[in-house]
Amino acid sequence: MRIKTMFAFLVMAVLLVGSVSAAGLSIQLKRTNPGIAGEKSAEIIFDVVNTDFNNKIEGFLWCRSPDDAVISSSIGVGSGSGAQYVSEKFYMDTGPSQKAISLTMEADSVGDKKTGCTIKYAPYKETAVEGETKTEDINYEGTIGLTETDVSGYKIKMVSFTPEVEGTTDEETNENTEAQPAKAKISVNGIPKEIGSGSSATIGGLDVELVSATEESADVVITGKMTSTSGGSVEKQYIKMNGDLVDSLTDDQYREIRLDKTVPFVKAPKNAEVKCPEGKETCKSSEVDIQAPGFGGVPIWVYIVGIIIVIAAVVYLLGKTSRRD
Numbered sequence: 001m002r003i004k005t006m007f008a009f010l011v012m013a014v015l016l017v018g019s020v021s022a023a024g025l026s027i028q029l030k031r032t033n034p035g036i037a038g039e040k041s042a043e044i045i046f047d048v049v050n051t052d053f054n055n056k057i058e059g060f061l062w063c064r065s066p067d068d069a070v071i072s073s074s075i076g077v078g079s080g081s082g083a084q085y086v087s088e089k090f091y092m093d094t095g096p097s098q099k100a101i102s103l104t105m106e107a108d109s110v111g112d113k114k115t116g117c118t119i120k121y122a123p124y125k126e127t128a129v130e131g132e133t134k135t136e137d138i139n140y141e142g143t144i145g146l147t148e149t150d151v152s153g154y155k156i157k158m159v160s161f162t163p164e165v166e167g168t169t170d171e172e173t174n175e176n177t178e179a180q181p182a183k184a185k186i187s188v189n190g191i192p193k194e195i196g197s198g199s200s201a202t203i204g205g206l207d208v209e210l211v212s213a214t215e216e217s218a219d220v221v222i223t224g225k226m227t228s229t230s231g232g233s234v235e236k237q238y239i240k241m242n243g244d245l246v247d248s249l250t251d252d253q254y255r256e257i258r259l260d261k262t263v264p265f266v267k268a269p270k271n272a273e274v275k276c277p278e279g280k281e282t283c284k285s286s287e288v289d290i291q292a293p294g295f296g297g298v299p300i301w302v303y304i305v306g307i308i309i310v311i312a313a314v315v316y317l318l319g320k321t322s323r324r325d
Helices: 003-015 300-324
Strands: 019-020 025-033 041-051 055-063 072-074 085-086 089-094 099-105 111-113 119-129 133-143 150-153 154-162 182-189 191-196 200-203 208-214 217-230 233-239 255-259 260-266 273-275 289-291
Touching: 003 089, 019 260, 025 119, 041 260, 055 099, 072 085, 072 200, 089 099, 133 150, 154 208, 154 217, 182 200, 182 217, 191 200, 191 208, 217 273
Parallel strands: none
Antiparallel strands: 019 025, 025 041, 041 099, 055 085, 055 089, 055 119, 072 099, 111 260, 119 233, 119 255, 133 217, 150 154, 154 182, 182 191, 200 208, 208 217, 273 289
């Protein structure tokens, strides 16, 4: 039984190598770029994933390197100075959502420098708060023309006019032609409809009665209701560890994930290429691959030695030729 327990613990330890997680947030080390002491900053990059499908995340980065390394991050300019760094706040949408966070460190001495960084975060909910709804009566009695008239926010105009048709009787056929009242086509917010004089119709949510009309204008009576909402907002509430909702958090109520990682610094020329061994996300300073600056991956000293050899050979050949002469 004891062997099975130890084996299960070992499996879990292997699965958690290189990653740290807590409720709602998972952090995976992506890459480490070693630094050159006093010459070139180092960088360590993390993938941060919000696995909470119901809540958003607010957080910030707090660092205090015990090795006096100067720290900054991709989250933005923060407060503090030198080895202490507090980032701006970052926000993540409901899961699954992801963002990359990189830490930049500068150090004057070689070795493996501790970041001393912690991500402090809290899930939160946003609730839409409805504003005050008001309903106002619209009552308009007047004249509208061929250009738009504003009636409580509605754009109203007369589009066309059809004159009155008088009733007649054909003496030969004895057929009657019915009289037709004058008509006007009225538009409300771009929606047109034809109305006969003395009649009414609903257009664009308003009741419009045509009293009379001419080729240039129409006398109308307009009634209706206008509803407006004001003062709406979004309420933000943080979720404490016990599930309670609060409007604000104290520092000790934030959840924490420690980024217990070290960043290697080595001694090398300023333009040298330094990197962790192939396939490793992180490494120690003793493991860093150092490639001196050169051309095409060949160190400069190789070119210098080659030039010296060529010059020596040329001098030797010239001297040998002059002696023969």
